[in-house]
């Protein structure tokens with residue numbers, strides 16, 4: 001990990017106003033990120049996605065974000081105009097979402113979508129943009145990049161679609177990628193292939209990664225450090241290599257739920273919960 005801090009988040013809160021009252025989705029989350037891979041793990045509804053979305057100003061209209069600090073280098077993410085956001089979102093920080101089916105435009109070829117993503121942030125002619133797009137499809141290990149370039153999203157598999165999404169998000173050369181459950185719509189073998197591609201690209205290009213997932217095993221094998229979230233709070237921050245030393249009972253409970261390779265076939269444990277866990 002480099003010592004330079006890229007992203008600094010202090011006391012982030014996200015609250016949604018709903019007809020049934022306020023939903024306090026993120027409660028006082030703080031962390032610093034260098035050029036490293038940070039995993040955010042936790043059960044459904046724990047506030048992982050809303051933490052990632054708040055960083056990019058993608059919180060739904062009924063949500064309110066407050067933070068003592070939310071800076072990317074010297075850019076104050078809490079106070080950007082739409083014009084300033086266009087220089088950050090996609091260009092310096094990109095987000096890879098869960099399912100390419102909902103993120104790719106169904107009536108535009110894959111090539112045109114990648115070119116559009118590139119030309120949004122780089123002034124190049126059509127020929128050069130096409131060249132870059134094909135190279136990028138090649139970089140995400142698509143064997144026949146020309147064919148995929150000319151295909152529509154429905155003509156490629158889920159795993160291929162997610163590689164296309166990675167190509168599209170990485171082509172502007174962002175410094176930080178936020179990947180929100182990027183492989184959870186894929187079957188396990190394809191999931192590992194796609195993660196390996198993302199892992200190589202992040203390393204080769206010297207990018208930072210925030211990897212959001214409910215899968216502790218996947219997160220700990222691809223990240224340097226892990227934030228464990230529970231009911232909107234970060235309840236534990238730990239090096240991935242030291243997960244076995246986790247102190248918080250929720251993290252220990254998650255670890256105990258992982259399947260073991262030692263031939264122990266006992267029932268999976270039931271996670272005991274305490275109200276005090278969420279007190280931060």
Ligand SMILES: Nc1ncnc2c1ncn2[C@@H]1O[C@H](COP(=O)(O)OP(=O)(O)OP(=O)(O)O)[C@@H](O)[C@H]1O
Nearest residue numbers: 016018023025043044045046047048049050051060
């Ligand atoms: N627009 C919204 N209005 C009201 N509540 C919302 C809204 N968006 C998210 N929430 C709530 O915020 C909480 C945190 O959601 P978030 O999506 O961050 O969870 P998560 O940990 O990413 O879970 P999952 O893995 O299921 O996506 C949840 O209770 C969710 O229902």
